[in-house]
Amino acid sequence: MIKDDLKRDIIYYFKKQYDLGMLNTFEGNITVRIPDSENFLVTPTQQDKEKITPDMILEVDKNGNLVEESKWKPSSELGMHLKIYELRPDISAVVHNHSTYATAFALVGRPISNEMAEGYMYYGGDIPVCPYGRPGTPAVYAHFEKYFLDKDKDVVLLANHGLVAAGKSVSQAFSKAEAVEKLAQIVIASEALGPDLPLSAIEKEKLLEVYRARKD
Ligand code: 13P
Numbered sequence: 001m002i003k004d005d006l007k008r009d010i011i012y013y014f015k016k017q018y019d020l021g022m023l024n025t026f027e028g029n030i031t032v033r034i035p036d037s038e039n040f041l042v043t044p045t046q047q048d049k050e051k052i053t054p055d056m057i058l059e060v061d062k063n064g065n066l067v068e069e070s071k072w073k074p075s076s077e078l079g080m081h082l083k084i085y086e087l088r089p090d091i092s093a094v095v096h097n098h099s100t101y102a103t104a105f106a107l108v109g110r111p112i113s114n115e116m117a118e119g120y121m122y123y124g125g126d127i128p129v130c131p132y133g134r135p136g137t138p139a140v141y142a143h144f145e146k147y148f149l150d151k152d153k154d155v156v157l158l159a160n161h162g163l164v165a166a167g168k169s170v171s172q173a174f175s176k177a178e179a180v181e182k183l184a185q186i187v188i189a190s191e192a193l194g195p196d197l198p199l200s201a202i203e204k205e206k207l208l209e210v211y212r213a214r215k216d
Contacts, residue, residue, distance in 0.1 A: 029075035078137035098162035101184035120207030
């Protein structure tokens with residue numbers, strides 16, 4: 001059954017992020033769109049990421065209402081996830097975490113700009129920072145139009161908070177979050193060595209064309 005497969009995916013990528021050190025037991029959440037439905041699956045709030053079981057994953061409608069009663073409560077960031085689905089019908093999964101190096105950029109409010117060719121081909125260039133909004137409130141996604149309506153931007157840093165990555169599947173959203181964490185590490189390491197070799201604007205545009213073609 002599709003929902004069971006989606007729940008398996010969520011559990012797998014939650015644990016994978018935990019194992020990779022991309023979140024601690026209290027951080028992070030995942031949602032996925034249920035195909036041929038207006039509903040979504042969402043991880044429960046404040047549960048140990050290693051111990052999530054399928055029955056703890058909740059189904060909600062597009063307004064965030066629970067489809068069935070449960071002793072678990074949906075993620076406090078459900079509104080943020082639903083906002084991305086509202087803005088981007090092409091998106092089917094959202095991963096939020098506080099991975100260390102990407103979140104370091106979010107804490108200083110600095111976009112992850114990069115001169116790495118793959119940075120353009122895989123994540124559409126620079127990773128922007130959305131202004132601060134208190135976690136778990138609508139303020140966190142008050143500015144999302146500006147970022148997610150640009151279809152080149154599937155990963156956005158949340159100032160003073162973490163990052164959110166969107167994709168066509170949980171696996172794809174996770175891969176983008178993982179790639180951006182690695183990019184953040186590379187940028188910090190390269191800055192310790194000296195200035196980057198710049199890519200030309202024309203080359204960046206060509207690399208972005210590769211990115212857009214891959215996304216479609
Ligand atoms: P939840 O446990 O409510 O999903 O929140 C975790 C988190 O990362 C908040 O930003």
